[in-house]
Amino acid sequence: MNALILLIYNAVLNGAPLMYGTMGEVLTEKSGNLNLGVEGMMYMGGAIGLGAAFYYEKMAGAAASGPVAVVLAILFAFAAGAFGALIYSWITISLRANQNVTGLALSIFGTGVGQFIGEYMRVQEGGFVAISNGLKTFFQNSPFPASVRGIPVLGQLLFSYNIFVYIAIIIALLMARFLNKSRAGLHLRAVGESPATADAAGIDISKYKYLATVIGGGISAIGGMVYIMTIAGCVWNHDGLAGEGWLAVALVIFCLWKPVGAVFGAVLFGALMIMYVRVQIPMVPDQLYKILPYIVTVLVLIAVSLRRKRENEPPASLGLSYFREDR
Amino acid sequence: MHNEKQPLFHLARRDEMPKSKVWMIRAASFLAALLIGAALFAVLGKNPMEAYATIVTGSLAKPSALRQTVKIAVPLLGTSLALAPCFGMRYWNIGAEGQITAGALAATYFALHFGKTWSHPVILIVMAAAACLFGGIWAAIPAFFKARYNTNETLFTLMMNYIIIGVVRWLQGGPWEGKPGSQIIPMFPDNAMLPKVFGVHCGWIIIILLTVFMYFYLTKMKQGYEIAVIGDSVNTARYAGMNVGHIVIRTVFLSGAICGLVGYLVTCGANGTLYDSVAAGVGFTAITVAWLAQLNPFAMIAISLMLAVLSKGAGTLQTRMEVPSSVSDILTGVILFSMLACEFFINYKIILRGHQNDGPRGFDPVPPKGAKPADDGRTEGKEG
Numbered sequence: 001m002n003a004l005i006l007l008i009y010n011a012v013l014n015g016a017p018l019m020y021g022t023m024g025e026v027l028t029e030k031s032g033n034l035n036l037g038v039e040g041m042m043y044m045g046g047a048i049g050l051g052a053a054f055y056y057e058k059m060a061g062a063a064a065s066g067p068v069a070v071v072l073a074i075l076f077a078f079a080a081g082a083f084g085a086l087i088y089s090w091i092t093i094s095l096r097a098n099q100n101v102t103g104l105a106l107s108i109f110g111t112g113v114g115q116f117i118g119e120y121m122r123v124q125e126g127g128f129v130a131i132s133n134g135l136k137t138f139f140q141n142s143p144f145p146a147s148v149r150g151i152p153v154l155g156q157l158l159f160s161y162n163i164f165v166y167i168a169i170i171i172a173l174l175m176a177r178f179l180n181k182s183r184a185g186l187h188l189r190a191v192g193e194s195p196a197t198a199d200a201a202g203i204d205i206s207k208y209k210y211l212a213t214v215i216g217g218g219i220s221a222i223g224g225m226v227y228i229m230t231i232a233g234c235v236w237n238h239d240g241l242a243g244e245g246w247l248a249v250a251l252v253i254f255c256l257w258k259p260v261g262a263v264f265g266a267v268l269f270g271a272l273m274i275m276y277v278r279v280q281i282p283m284v285p286d287q288l289y290k291i292l293p294y295i296v297t298v299l300v301l302i303a304v305s306l307r308r309k310r311e312n313e314p315p316a317s318l319g320l321s322y323f324r325e326d327r
Numbered sequence: 328m329h330n331e332k333q334p335l336f337h338l339a340r341r342d343e344m345p346k347s348k349v350w351m352i353r354a355a356s357f358l359a360a361l362l363i364g365a366a367l368f369a370v371l372g373k374n375p376m377e378a379y380a381t382i383v384t385g386s387l388a389k390p391s392a393l394r395q396t397v398k399i400a401v402p403l404l405g406t407s408l409a410l411a412p413c414f415g416m417r418y419w420n421i422g423a424e425g426q427i428t429a430g431a432l433a434a435t436y437f438a439l440h441f442g443k444t445w446s447h448p449v450i451l452i453v454m455a456a457a458a459c460l461f462g463g464i465w466a467a468i469p470a471f472f473k474a475r476y477n478t479n480e481t482l483f484t485l486m487m488n489y490i491i492i493g494v495v496r497w498l499q500g501g502p503w504e505g506k507p508g509s510q511i512i513p514m515f516p517d518n519a520m521l522p523k524v525f526g527v528h529c530g531w532i533i534i535i536l537l538t539v540f541m542y543f544y545l546t547k548m549k550q551g552y553e554i555a556v557i558g559d560s561v562n563t564a565r566y567a568g569m570n571v572g573h574i575v576i577r578t579v580f581l582s583g584a585i586c587g588l589v590g591y592l593v594t595c596g597a598n599g600t601l602y603d604s605v606a607a608g609v610g611f612t613a614i615t616v617a618w619l620a621q622l623n624p625f626a627m628i629a630i631s632l633m634l635a636v637l638s639k640g641a642g643t644l645q646t647r648m649e650v651p652s653s654v655s656d657i658l659t660g661v662i663l664f665s666m667l668a669c670e671f672f673i674n675y676k677i678i679l680r681g682h683q684n685d686g687p688r689g690f691d692p693v694p695p696k697g698a699k700p701a702d703d704g705r706t707e708g709k710e711g
Contacts, residue, residue, distance in 0.1 A: 034481075036421075040660075087664060095671035100419055100481065101618040102667055104611055109660020112653045119651035120371075243489060250482055285501055291493030294486045301486070305478040314479075 005156055007271060012161055015263075015270025017042070017227035019168040021248030022255060022262040023175060024081070024220030029252060030179060031212035032192040032317040035088055036103030038220050039245025040110020041081040045221025046228040046241055047117040049077035050129065053139075053229070054121070057131050066138030069131070070163065073139075073225050081221020082214045084110050089213045093206055096321045107245070114224070118236035130235045138163075139229040164226045168263060171219065175259040188212055192315030195322035205322055220248065250297040253304060257314060269293045341676045349673050356669035360662040367657065373648055385643025386636040392643070394526050398597055400635035401527075402427070402589045402606075405534045406613035407620065407627040408541045409585035412578045414617055415545060416557040418473065420579060422466060422484025423586045424610030425491045428603075429465035430458035430587025431594040432495055435512065435601040438594070439503060442519035450519050455591050462587015463580040465491060470579035474572030488610070495603045503601075514599045521596040528596030537585065542624040554578055586610070615663050634659055 021038055028035045053073045057064045088106050091097045121129045131139075142149055143166070144159040151159070179185040190198040191208045199205050227244055228236065251269060255261030276289035365375035386396045406423050413420040434454040441450055469483035498504075498512065505513035521528040545551040553574050557564045564571050589609075594601055612634065620626035641655030 036481075091664060091668050095668045096675070097667040097670060098618065100421070101615055102664075104421070104614050105660055105663035105667060108608075108612060108615070108656055108663065112656025112658075112660055115653035116651050116657055119653060123649065123651070246485055246489070250486060253479070253482055285497055287493055287497035287500060290496075291490045294489040294493070298483060298486045298490075301478055301483050302472055302476065305472070305476040319481075 005153065007275075008267075009156055009160065010274050011267050011271035012165055013270065014231065014273050015266035015268070016162070016165050016168060016230065017223040017244055018248055018251060018266035018269055019165075019172070019263050020223030020226060021220045021245055022223075022251040022266055023168070023172055023259050024216040024218065024223070025248055025252045026216070026255070026257055026259050026262055027175060027219065028085070028213045028216035029257060029318055030188055030192045030315055031209045031216075032195060032315050032320065032322070033089070033092060033209060033213045034099050034103065034319040035085065035106070035213060035217065036100060036249060037084060037088055037106025037110055037217075037245075038248050039241070039243075040107040040114070041084040041217050041221045042110075042224030042227070042245040042248070043114025043241055044080040044084055044110045044117075044224065045077035045114075046224035047114040047121075047236065048080040049073040049222070049225025050131075050228050050234065050236055051117060051121055052076035053131050053135065053234075054125075054129055057135055064132075064135060066135055069135050070138050073229065074167075074222055077222045077225035078218035081224075082218035084113075084221070085214045085217020086210075088217070089210050092321060093209050093213075096323060099319050099321065114241070122236060128235075136234050139234065162230055164222075164230065172259040172263045179259070189315070192317060195317055196324075199322075199324060205324075209322075220245070223248065247293065247297075250294075253314070254297055254300045256304070272296065336677050336679045338675045338677055341674055344673055352669050352672055353666065356665040357662065360658075360665040363661050363665075364658045367654070368650070371650060373650060378644060378648060378650065381644050381647055382637065382640025385647070386639035390526070392639065396632075396635045396639045397527050397531055399638050400631045401530050401534050401596075402593050402609045403613055403616060403631040403634060404627055405530075405537065405589040405592065406586055406609050407616040407631055408534070408537055408624055409582045409589065410613055410617040411541060411545060411622045411624065411627075412551070412554050413582045414558075414614075415551075415554040415622055416575065416578060418470070418575060418579060419481040420466065420469075420484050420582055421481055421611065421614060422469065422487045423582075423613055424606040424608070425484070425488035426462040426466045426583040426586035427590040427593065427606040427610055428488070428491045428495055429583075430462035430590030431601050431605045432491065432498070432590075433457040433461035433587065434591040434594050435503070435515075438515040438519040439513070442516040445518075447518055451521065451595070454519065454595060455588060458587040458591035459584040460587070462590060463584035466583020466586065467576055467580045470576045474575045492603050495601060495605070499602060512601050515595060519595055520599060521592070528592065530592035530596040533588075533592065537588075538624045538628060545622065545624070550574075550578070612659070619663065619666050633662075637662075 021042055024041075025035065025038055050073070052075070053069045056069050056072050060068075084106055087109075088102055091102045092099050118129070140162050142160045143163045148159045149155045177185075179189060187198065187203045188208050190201070190203060191205055191212075195205050198208075223244070224241060227241055228234065232241075247269065251262065251265045254269075255265040272293040273290070275292070276286045361379070365379070368375040368378045386392055406427065409426075410420055410423055434457060437450060437454045437457055441453070445453070465487060466484070469478070469480050469487060472478035472483060473480045500510045503512045505511050521530060523529065524532060543551075545554065553564070553569055556567065556569065557571060557574060561571055564574075590605065593605055598605065613631075616627055616630045616634065620630050637655045637658055641650075641652040641658075644650045644654065645652040
C-alpha cells in the first residue's frame with residue numbers, strides 16, 4: 001500500500017512538467033497547428049524562468065518573497081514560450097511556411113536560446129546559478145498546511161504536491177471547459193477541423209490560430225520551468241531537459257487531444273519514467289525499462305490508427321496551412 | 328464592387344519569378360539573419376564583426392580547423408541526402424537520429440566482435456552493409472504502419488529515436504561495456520577504422536559520390552519520378568497504377584539505409600566507438616537542411632557546409648571571446664527562420680488595396696488579416 005502511494009506520488013511529480021507541455025500543445029493542435037518546437041519552447045521557459053527567480057532573489061535579497069518568485073518564474077517562462085510560438089505562428093500562419101520544418105527550426109533555436117542563457121548566467125554568476133533553500137521550498141513544497149498533508153493516505157495522495165501540479169489541474173479543467181462549452185472554443189475547434197468552413201462562417205482564422213498557438217506555447221514553456229525548478233533542483237544543467245518536450249508532443253496523441261487526459265497521461269508517463277526505481281522487474285535492465293514510455297506511445301499510435309473512431313481523431317487540418325486564396 | 332470592407336492587402340500566388348530576383352531575396356534574408364545575430368553579439372558587448380570573423384577563421388583558416396569542419400559537415404550532408412527522397416513524397420521522417428544510431432549500433436557489433444580477426448576490407452564492408460540494413464529496417468517499421476494503417480509517421484519515427492538510443496545506453500552500461508562501471512564501449516581496433524584521405528576519414532568521398540547518386544536518383548530515375556508523383560498527389564499515383572504502399576516502404580528503407588551509413592561513417596570514421604548521443608542532433612538539423620535546399624542535393628552541400636562552419640566557428644568563439652558555443656544553435660535557428668520566411672515573398676505577391684483599382688480613399692485603414700473581430704462580415708472581393 002505504502003509503496004503504491006509512493007509510486008503515485010512520484011509519478012505525479014515527474015509528470016508535472018509533461019502536463020504543461022502537453023496541455024499547451026493540445027491547445028496549439030486544436031487550431032490545426034502542429035508545433036514540433038515544444039522542446040525548444042520548454043528549454044527557453046526553463047532557462048528564463050530560472051533566471052527570473054534567480055535575479056529577483058538577487059535584487060530583493062533577504063526580503064525576497066516566495067510567492068512573488070513563483071509568479072515571476074511562471075510569467076517569464078510563459079512569455080519566453082509565447083515569444084517562440086509567436087515566431088512560429090508568424091512564419092507558418094502569415095508566411096505559410098511548412099509547419100514541420102518551422103517547428104523543428106524552433107526546436108533548434110529554442111534549445112540554443114535556453115542553453116545559451118543558462119550557460120551565460122552560469123558564467124556571469126561565477127559558475128553556479130541556484131536559488132536559496134528558503135525560496136526553493138515555495139517551488140518544491142506543498143502549498144497546503146501540515147494538518148491537511150497529515151491526513152493518512154489522502155494527505156500524501158492529494159495534498160502533498162508542489163503548487164505547479166494544482167495549477168496544471170486548474171488549467172486543464174479550464175481548458176476543457178473552454179474547448180467544449182464556450183463559443184470561442186467551438187470556433188477554435190472549427191478552425192482546426194475545417195478552416196475553409198470556419199472562414200465561410202465568418203470566423204477569423206488567423207486570430208484563432210495565432211492566439212491558440214501563442215498561448216499554447218506559453219503553457220508548454222511553463223513545463224520547462226517546472227522541470228528545472230522541481231525535478232532538476234533549481235539548477236541549470238546542460239542536458240537536463242533532454243526529451244521532455246518531444247515526449248509532450250507524443251503525449252498529445254496518447255491523450256487524444258483532451259486537456260484533462262493530458263494530466264492523466266502525464267502521470268502515467270511520469271510513472272513509467274520512474275518505475276525502474278520503484279518496481280524492479282527481474283531480467284529487465286533499467287535502461288531498457290526507461291524506453292517503456294516511448295514503446296507505449298508507439299503502441300498507442302498504432303492503436304489509434306487501427307481503430308478509427310471519430311472522437312479520437314486528430315483535428316482534421318492538423319499540419320496543413322490554410323490559404324484562403326488557394327480555394 | 329470595391330466596398331469599404333476591402334482589406335488593406337491581399338495575396339496572390341506568384342508565377343515564376345526571375346532567378347536573379349529569387350536569389351536576391353534569399354541573399355537579403357540571409358543578410359537579415361546575420362544582422363540579427365550581430366545585434367545579439369552587440370547586446371553581449373562583443374564586436375559583431377570580430378565575432379563573425381572569429382567564426383569564419385576559426386572554422387576555415389587552419390587545415391586542422393578545416394578538417395574539423397568537414398568532419399561536422401559529412402554526417403549533416405549525408406543525412407540530408409537520406410531524407411530527400413522521404414520528403415519528396417511528403418513522408419515526414421524525423422527519425423533520422425534513430426536510424427543513424429541504429430546503423431552505428433550494427434556497425435559496432437561487428438567492430439567489437441570481429442574487428443581484430445577479419446581482414447581490413449572485409450570488416451569495413453560487412454560493417455557498412457550491416458549499418459545500412461539495420462538503419463533501413465529501423466526506418467521501415469514506421470513506414471510499414473504508415474503504408475498499411477496510415478499511422479502518423481511524424482511521431483512514430485520520433486519515438487523510434489528514443490527507443491534505439493535507450494538500447495545503446497543499455498549496451499553501454501551492460502553487455503558491451505569496456506571497463507566495468509565505465510559506461511563506455513571500448514574503442515574499435517585500428518583494423519575496423521576507415522582510412523584517412525587528406526587527414527579526414529574517407530567518408531567525405533563516399534558522401535560526395537552519394538550526392539551525385541541522389542541527384543540522378545531523384546531527377547533521372549523511374550523511382551525518383553514515382554517519389555515525385557506521390558509527393559504531389561497520392562491519388563494520382565494510385566490512378567497511374569503505382570503501388571503506393573510498396574513505394575513508400577522501399578523509399579523509406581533507402582532513406583534509413585543511408586542514415587545507417589552515416590552512423591557507420593561517424594562511428595568508424597570519426598569517433599571510433601559507440602555512445603548514446605552518436606547522432607548528436609544531426610537527424611533534426613538535416614531535416615531543415617533538406618527542406619531549405621528544396622531537396623536539391625547540390626544545394627545541400629552548401630547549406631550543410633555553412634552550418635558546419637557555424638558550429639565549428641562557435642566552438643572557437645567560446646574559447647576566444649567567451650561566448651557560449653550554443654550561440655551556433657541560435658544563429659542556425661535565426662537563419663532557418665529567415666530562410667523559411669523569405670520563401671513567402673518568392674511564392675506570393677502582396678497586392679495593396681487600391682493598387683489594381685482606385686478604391687475609395689480616406690477612411691481608416693482596415694488592419695491586416697488577423698486583427699479584425701471574429702464576426703466581421705466576409706464581404707470583401709476574392710479576385711485573385
